[in-house]
Amino acid sequence: MAELLFEIFCEEIPARMQKRAGDDLVKLMDAGLKAAGLTPNGSRALTGPRRLTYITDVETRSPDVSEERKGPRVGSPEQALAGFMRGAGLTDISQAETREDKKGEYYVAVLQSEGRDTADVLTDLIPSVMGDFPWPKSMKSGDTDFRWVRPLRGLTVLLDGTSLNGITVGGIASDNIVHGHRQMGPGPFEVSNFADYQAKLTGEGHVMLDRDARRERVLDQAKAVCAEAGLDLVEDAGLLDEVTGLVEWPVALLGDMDPSFLELPDEVIRLTLKSHQKTFTVKGADGKLTPNFVIMANLETPDGGATIKAGNAKVISARLSDAKFFQDQDRQKNLIDYYDQLDEVVFHKKLGSVRDKAARVAALAREIAPHVGADPDKAELAAKLAKCDLVTQTVIEATSLQGQVGRWMYEAEAGFDADVAVAIEDHYKPQGPSDAVPTNPVSMAVALADKIDTLVGFWAIDEKPTGSKDPFALRRAALGVVRIIISNSVRVSTLELYLEHAQNHYRNTLFASGDLQDFLLDRLRVYLRDQGQRHDVIDAVIAHGGDDLLAISQRVEALGVFLSNTDGENLVQGYKRAANILKAEQKKGELELADFDTLSGFTAKPADTLAKALTNTRPAIDTALESGDYPAALSALADLRTPIDAFFEDVVVNSDDADERGRRLALLSAVVETFHRIADFSRLDG
Structure with missing residues (x-):
């Protein structure tokens, strides 16, 4: 077996695409080598901001292959013989051997296929893999039609210590030259094998090649600079993954910001730092945020990162100043004062404005409230207020804070109701399989009403999910209904809710309530299977009928135990x-x-x-x-x-x-x- 090293060097690859690209590179290269009769062993990928690297062990030549192809009987019609020869690549039947069995003699074509040098295989395979690479987005650069995620800058292909020069992709020819960190070790470096490649890039090149090791270093350094100041890092797995994909040589720096910004809600500060500067927030021993941030630089600087920290502090200050201004402007009015402005926001052209939806949800939440033990007046009010923050400047600038901003604004008002406040924030939940389910009765009423109105509305206008598309996240809405009902032991006829809501608000449409109920039951099936229930037990109970999701779930559990x-x-x-x-x-x-x-x-x-x-x-x-x-x-x-x-x-x-x-x-x-x-x-x- 010989070592194969293949590096693709380009401009910065978006962080979110790197891990998937590494997996795709391994899959495509392995498949191509196997199709050529080779057996890659121990294949793996290294990914970073500017390179994808594939390493494996493989034979230097594919084996010769001998194949026997059975043909017609001796004496068969000319047409049968001609078809056999054509398929076997023979020019005369005398080139075939004859064999004998109980029924007599028959022809056999013995096909010999010589193996190929792995170098020749790679010359064809690499351009094919790169030409068909499944980037979510790609671009053309230079004078060729070749597309890559970012402009291509170099190719390195080494097989058993030998450089395979001249494999050309997008006008770039392969060689044994690699490049390191832009500032700290640009190179170029001539490499002879993977050990040499790793040593030179990690050493003089100042490039951490392994993504997992780089991620660990980012986290360790971030925690260390906080600990030196007696502080703690606010960990964020998503931000950690993104930062790992942005740096080749991580260097953590602890910066400072104006303490007055701590008047902002923690979520606003965290989101602003994360989305705009890719920086971590910091907390003290009391668990509260401190006026600090951790920035992950991509190089070591003579001034110890002072310039980098100052530059980031300036940008963060401007962003947080904007956030503070927006919040101050938003709070000049009560939350309900934004209700009429929702009429200016289209929910769907066939379903009216967001204000129309809020009115429907408020009416339905009032009907659902008794089923979940909620006060109908509170449920109706919470539903009217729940969407109001969508037209505030804070949410327009940071849409992921929808619901949270509404709660903060409402809680700042005199005489606010705690149940209503919680419902304003929680009515979007659960937004995914790992998201928490509302447990407050008012929250449950509004969350169910919001999701049921969405389902009934889109069913009423015949905008249903297909096998591959669900643009309005209706599967997520249905699963949310299932989870809220089962997690909170809610007994309610979903079919009656659909029919009554459709009758009250969608009278001029042909509403297929049974079709929608089947869709909801499909989501219930998925949920129960994820809980470990047998598929046949689920089918047996659902086939029995009924639209009480809790009862179905409890029957499935009981029958499974039985x-x-x-x-x-x-x-x-x-x-x-x-x-x-x-x-x-x-x-x-x-x-x-x-x-x-x-x-x-x-x-x-x-x-x-x-x-x-x-x-x-x-x-x-x-x-x-x-x-x-x-x-x-x-x-x-x-x-x-x-x-x-x-x-x-x-x-x-x-x-x-x-x-x-x-x-x-x-x-x-x-x-x-x-x-x-x-x-x-x-x-x-x-």
């Missing part, structure tokens, strides 16, 4: 045997069953015992289901196992007596129907 033991599985086998017999009889013709409630006079004792057991069990099941005690319903169902087993062991269903046969089939039908009161057991696997 089926996790041997008794439950054995009972299901008895159900399936009864269902299969009925299905077979149905295929013979229309099955006429007697009314179970009027059945009597079973000649076989096991049949009579089963009938009595059903008579006693079904009321207990119904009572448990009405109270939502699904484990109790299944426990009652389990009482049928012994009489069902005894029935199938001793009773022949297809009796010669037609009346007796009918009664026994009716008995089995009653067994199946009893199971179906809980779930559609026919959907269960096994």
Whole structure:
């Protein structure tokens, strides 16, 4: 095996694209080498602001390949022989060998394919990989049509210590020259293998090649400069990843800002520093923010970073001054005073303005409030206020603070209500699978109303998600409804909410409530599978019907537990045997069953015992289901196992007596129907 080193050197690659690009490079290079008959081993990628590097071990030549292709029988028609020769690349049938089996002789073409030098493979592969590279965005530069994420500056290809010169991509020819840090070690450096490459770039070149090591250094240095000042870093995983992709040689610096800016909410300060200067915020021992920031420089400077810190402090001061000005301007009015301005913001051209949506949500939140234990007046007020901050200058400048700004503004007013304040901020939640779910009753009412209005509205105008597109995040809205209801044990008929809301606000549209309910149930399926529930158990319960998401979730959990033991599985086998017999009889013709409630006079004792057991069990099941005690319903169902087993062991269903046969089939039908009161057991696997 030989070492292969392939570096692509270019202008700065956006930080968010680097990790994915490294994974894609490994995938594409490995696939190309394997397609050529080679076996890359230990492939990995190094990524940074200006380079993608692929390293692997691979053979220096692909193996020769011998392939046998079986052809027609000797003496076959000319047309068959001609097709065989054409496919095998033969010019005459005499070039084929003949073999013999029990049926006689037949032709075999022995195809020999010589291996290729890996260097030749790479000469073709590298331009192909780079030409088809899946960048989210790319650009042309220079005089060629080649596209790359940023202008290409160099290619280095080393195989077994030999430089493969002359592989040309985008007008750039490969060589064994690499370049280091722009200021601290630009090079150029001539390299002979990966160890040499790593040593020169990490040493004289001042480039940390490994992303994980660079990330660790960024975090360690940031914490260290804070600790020296008796402070703590406010960690931010997203910012850490981004900064890691911006620097080749991390150098942490602790800067200062005007303490008066600490009057701003912490979230405003953190967002401003993060989004504009890619800097970390700092806190003291009391957990409160301090007038400091950590900037990650990309070089060591003679003045110890003083100029860099001063420059960043100047920009941060300007940005925070803007934020303070916007907040002061916004707070000159109460939050409700912005309500009418929402009419100037279009929610959707077919669904009106944001004010229209706020009015719909307020009405629906009032209806939902009793279901979640919230005060209807508070829910209605919170829903009216929830969108008002969208037209404030603070949110216009920093949209990710929507909801939070509204809460801060409302809490600054005299006589604010704490429940309403929390609902203003939390009504957007949950915005993703890892986002927290609202637990305050008023928040729950407004959050549910907001998401349900979105779903009903877009269904009403026939703007539904497709398999690949969901521009209005309707799947996220539906999953939010599911999570809020189940996490907070909310009992509510979602179908009734859809229908009533559509009737009140979308009367002139054709609203497919069943279609929307199916969409919501699909999200419920996803949620329950993520919770570890069996897919067939989920299907069995959902197929039973109902639109109470909490009840469905609890049935799924109870049935899953019931089926996790041997008794439950054995009972299901008895159900399936009864269902299969009925299905077979149905295929013979229309099955006429007697009314179970009027059945009597079973000649076989096991049949009579089963009938009595059903008579006693079904009321207990119904009572448990009405109270939502699904484990109790299944426990009652389990009482049928012994009489069902005894029935199938001793009773022949297809009796010669037609009346007796009918009664026994009716008995089995009653067994199946009893199971179906809980779930559609026919959907269960096994």
